[in-house]
Amino acid sequence: MTLSQAEFTFVSNLVRKEASIVLAPGKEYLVEARLIPVARAVGAPNVNDFIADLQKRPNPQHQRKIIDALTTNETSWFRDREPFSALIDVVLPDLIKARQAVRKLRFWSAASSSGQEAYSLAITLQENLPAGWTYEIMGTDISTEMIARAEKAEYSQVEVNRGLPATQLVQYFERAGAHWRIIPALRKNVSFKHMSLTAPFPPMQPFDVIFLRNVLIYFDVATKRQVLQNAAKILRPDGWLFLGAAETTIGIDDNYERVAAGRTSAYRIRNAVPAGAARRG
Numbered sequence: 001m002t003l004s005q006a007e008f009t010f011v012s013n014l015v016r017k018e019a020s021i022v023l024a025p026g027k028e029y030l031v032e033a034r035l036i037p038v039a040r041a042v043g044a045p046n047v048n049d050f051i052a053d054l055q056k057r058p059n060p061q062h063q064r065k066i067i068d069a070l071t072t073n074e075t076s077w078f079r080d081r082e083p084f085s086a087l088i089d090v091v092l093p094d095l096i097k098a099r100q101a102v103r104k105l106r107f108w109s110a111a112s113s114s115g116q117e118a119y120s121l122a123i124t125l126q127e128n129l130p131a132g133w134t135y136e137i138m139g140t141d142i143s144t145e146m147i148a149r150a151e152k153a154e155y156s157q158v159e160v161n162r163g164l165p166a167t168q169l170v171q172y173f174e175r176a177g178a179h180w181r182i183i184p185a186l187r188k189n190v191s192f193k194h195m196s197l198t199a200p201f202p203p204m205q206p207f208d209v210i211f212l213r214n215v216l217i218y219f220d221v222a223t224k225r226q227v228l229q230n231a232a233k234i235l236r237p238d239g240w241l242f243l244g245a246a247e248t249t250i251g252i253d254d255n256y257e258r259v260a261a262g263r264t265s266a267y268r269i270r271n272a273v274p275a276g277a278a279r280r281g
């Protein structure tokens, strides 16, 4: 059993419409392999019947399951390391000076997958903010399954082995049967919400730092530009944006400039008027 061209087109149109993810021709086998367990879970005899049924009777719940199955949720603790070192060495010293009056920072892990990025940020802030400072981290993702996992905050041994130092495992996790669960003292600063980056953004308080990592790669240029423009509106004028190693704003959105941040790069709003400064003219 293989997907027909029409079935593949139906699925790729759905995923493009709902998540702006581009499934190029040639991905038929990937789509089929990812949809086999979904079809089985909803009681369809096979993927072809599952798709045929959806074409006849649109079913938002089944559509969501397809989006969940076709998004790549690959993530790990302190992914790529350098962005987290840059936070400690460059970004936090800068923000600690700039936010003396409020002593509070807000971070956004956009496309947070199962939560490792958001909790890695929480550990970094927990260990590097001066006493008396507070922080909030919001994680969002289009996958409802990933949001549920992130909220549960439980990880298998294999998952914690991916990038989490043993000292931090001991300090910030407790045993939960065969799994490890993040301790409440860390969880209380982190919340998760379902959100599509490619739909109009809901109202949000501005953020000091946005981690928008390893998700733009799935979008076409127009969608990347739209997401970056929307992100600029909720990034504080003197805030910091981090993208994945294979992603950039260059040639896509000139409102950002790339700046060195330790051994990696970050992006800042070009010619931003610092918060509190009067505009001239």
Ligand SMILES: C[S@@+](CC[C@H](N)C(=O)[O-])C[C@H]1O[C@@H](n2cnc3c(N)ncnc32)[C@H](O)[C@@H]1O
Pocket: 018, 019, 020, 021, 071, 072, 073, 074, 075, 076, 079, 110, 111, 112, 113, 114, 117, 140, 141, 142, 143, 146, 195, 196, 197, 198, 212, 213, 214, 215, 218, 244
């Ligand atoms: C490869 S993971 C990256 C996770 C994390 N940011 C990191 O770098 O490790 C990509 C995530 O983007 C999410 N995603 C894909 N399309 C999205 C969209 N349109 N809106 C929000 N999240 C999306 C997927 O569900 C997935 O969890």
